[in-house]
Every structure is written in C-alpha cells, then in structure tokens.
Amino acid sequence: MVFALDSRLRQDSHLIGRNQHALLLMMNDCRYPWFIVVPQRANVSEWFDLSQEEQVSLHLDCVRLGQCVQNAFACEKINIAALGNIVRQMHVHVVGRNTGDVAWPGPVWGHSPAIGYNDSQRDARRVALFEQPELPFTPI
Amino acid sequence: MVFALDSRLRQDSHLIGRNQHALLLMMNDCRYPWFIVVPQRANVSEWFDLSQEEQVSLHLDCVRLGQCVQNAFACEKINIAALGNIVRQMHVHVVGRNTGDVAWPGPVWGHSPAIGYNDSQRDARRVALFEQPELPFTPI
Numbered sequence: 316m317v318f319a320l321d322s323r324l325r326q327d328s329h330l331i332g333r334n335q336h337a338l339l340l341m342m343n344d345c346r347y348p349w350f351i352v353v354p355q356r357a358n359v360s361e362w363f364d365l366s367q368e369e370q371v372s373l374h375l376d377c378v379r380l381g382q383c384v385q386n387a388f389a390c391e392k393i394n395i396a397a398l399g400n401i402v403r404q405m406h407v408h409v410v411g412r413n414t415g416d417v418a419w420p421g422p423v424w425g426h427s428p429a430i431g432y433n434d435s436q437r438d439a440r441r442v443a444l445f446e447q448p449e450l451p452f453t454p455i
Numbered sequence: 456m457v458f459a460l461d462s463r464l465r466q467d468s469h470l471i472g473r474n475q476h477a478l479l480l481m482m483n484d485c486r487y488p489w490f491i492v493v494p495q496r497a498n499v500s501e502w503f504d505l506s507q508e509e510q511v512s513l514h515l516d517c518v519r520l521g522q523c524v525q526n527a528f529a530c531e532k533i534n535i536a537a538l539g540n541i542v543r544q545m546h547v548h549v550v551g552r553n554t555g556d557v558a559w560p561g562p563v564w565g566h567s568p569a570i571g572y573n574d575s576q577r578d579a580r581r582v583a584l585f586e587q588p589e590l591p592f593t594p595i
Contacts, residue, residue, distance in 0.1 A: 360532070361521065362517075362518040362533075363518050363519070367515065370515065371511050371514070374510065375510065375511070377502075378503050378510055379503070381501065381503060382503040385503075392500070392501075392538075392539055392540050392543075393501055393502075393503075394536070394537070394538045394540070395502060395536070395537050396534070396535070396536030397534070397535050397536070398534045399532055400532050400552055400559065400560035400561075401560050403532075412540055419540065420541050421565035424561065425561035425562060
C-alpha cells in the first residue's frame with residue numbers, strides 16, 4: 316500500500332516541509348505554533364509499528380523541531396505527543412505553549428475550534444520556523 | 456542538583472518500576488492503564504534538555520512500554536506524550552485508550568478528576584504489566 320496523507324490532516328493543516336522520511340505540517344490554528352510530523356509510511360498508526368531505526372530518526376526530528384519552535388517563537392513549554400485517537404495515520408504533534416494561550420495549561424486537542432491563519436500570519440510563522448538553522452526539514 | 460521525583464507526580468501515582476535511567480509510575484486513575492516514565496535527571500523539562508543518547512534510550516523505553524500496555528490491556532490506541540505544562544519535571548505519559556473510556560476520543564489530561572484504584576485493582580494492573588516479557592523496567 317502506498318503512503319497518502321490522511322484527508323483530515325490535509326484539511327486541517329498546511330503542508331510546509333519535508334525530509335527524507337517525513338512530512339512537516341503546520342496546523343491551521345493561529346493561536347499556537349502547532350506543527351505535525353507525519354512519517355511517510357503506509358499502514359502505521361503506533362510508534363511500535365515503525366522499525367527501531369525509524370522510531371529513532373522520527374523522534375530525533377521531532378525533538379529538534381521542538382527546539383526550533385521554542386527558539387523561533389519563544390515558547391514557555393513544548394508539547395510533543397502522538398495520540399491518534401481520531402486520525403489513525405501515525406503523526407506527532409509538536410506544539411509551542413505559553414501561559415495565557417487559550418488552552419493553557421490544558422492540552423490543545425479538543426479544547427475549542429481552530430482559528431485559521433490569514434495569509435500574512437501564516438507566511439510569517441512559516442518563515443520564522445525555516446529561519447532556524449537546526450530545522451530538520453526543507454520547505455515545500 | 457540531585458534528582459528527586461516531583462511531589463505532584465508522587466502524589467498522583469504509584470511508583471512501580473525502574474531501570475538504569477528512569478522511574479516507572481502508574482497514575483492512580485483506574486479508568487485507564489496510564490503510566491508515566493520519568494528520567495532520573497535533575498533540571499530537565501524538555502526532550503531537548505537531554506543528551507541525544509538519553510533522548511533515544513528514553514524514547515525507545517516509552518515505545519516498548521506502549522507495546523506492553525497494548526499487549527497487557529488490549530487497548531485500541533496508545534497515546535505517548537510529553538506535555539509538562541503543569542509539572543515541569545520531564546515525564547512521558549504512556550496511556551492505553553479505548554472507545555468508550557470516559558475521555559475518548561479526547562485527551563485524558565484535564566478531562567475529569569481521577570478515580571483511584573482499590574488495592575486489588577491496582578495490584579492486578581501492575582501484575583499484568585510486569586508479565587510482559589518485553590517490559591524495559593523491573594518492579595519495585
């Protein structure tokens with residue numbers, strides 16, 4: 316079976332980057348710097364469905380992304396999570412959090428409907444992320 | 456600075472296991488098989504505060520724990536997450552989820568007050584987990 320990005324993920328986010336193994340999405344919710352990493356592997360829903368080598372490379376990419384999110388957006392805490400209760404295609408959330416964001420200190424998932432970006436907000440956030448030299452993704 | 460388990464984590468959970476690098480806690484909430492892994496390192500709150508070697512070993516331990524939780528409790532989905540918005544000491548949640556659990560399909564964090572185990576429930580859950588031969592922790 317060939318990998319195809321889940322339709323719900325595609326609908327809720329912007330595809331902004333990729334590397335050899337994974338896609339980088341930015342959630343269309345301007346309230347948080349919220350990114351999602353999707354390994355390009357079909358039929359994977361759990362971390363342990365990946366090989367150990369894939370588990371390591373995907374995790375290190377997510378942690379580096381988290382560091383870049385903190386550097387780019389001066390976040391107070393980075394949340395890194397693979398849930399997948401609704402969308403079963405394996406994906407990892409990397410979210411920059413701050414005291415005073417609408418869901419703080421609770422989780423962002425299921426809190427309230429997203430507020431989408433306008434074009435200039437979206438571009439500004441994307442550019443700020445890709446200015447981070449350690450980011451393990453190239454822009455699309 | 457010497458590592459000491461955060462008081463909130465200690466209060467909300469049972470310390471049930473350990474390995475060379477980390478402690479294994481079981482949340483005192485009988486509604487989910489909910490475990491927490493805490494690396495025994497002082498002053499660490501983010502994944503990227505750990506060395507790359509520590510990031511890899513901790514992550515692989517959490518993924519193996521997730522597989523054991525699925526095997527032991529026949530869960531539909533495993534949630535693995537490092538949030539830390541409230542408790543800043545680095546800790547990783549590994550939670551077995553099922554259609555029909557009280558928070559499904561939303562996240563467990565912040566959903567509703569915990570319902571603690573009675574002694575026999577707690578022992579049964581702990582024993583079932585430690586029966587998994589791949590579990591990367593030994594009982595305390």
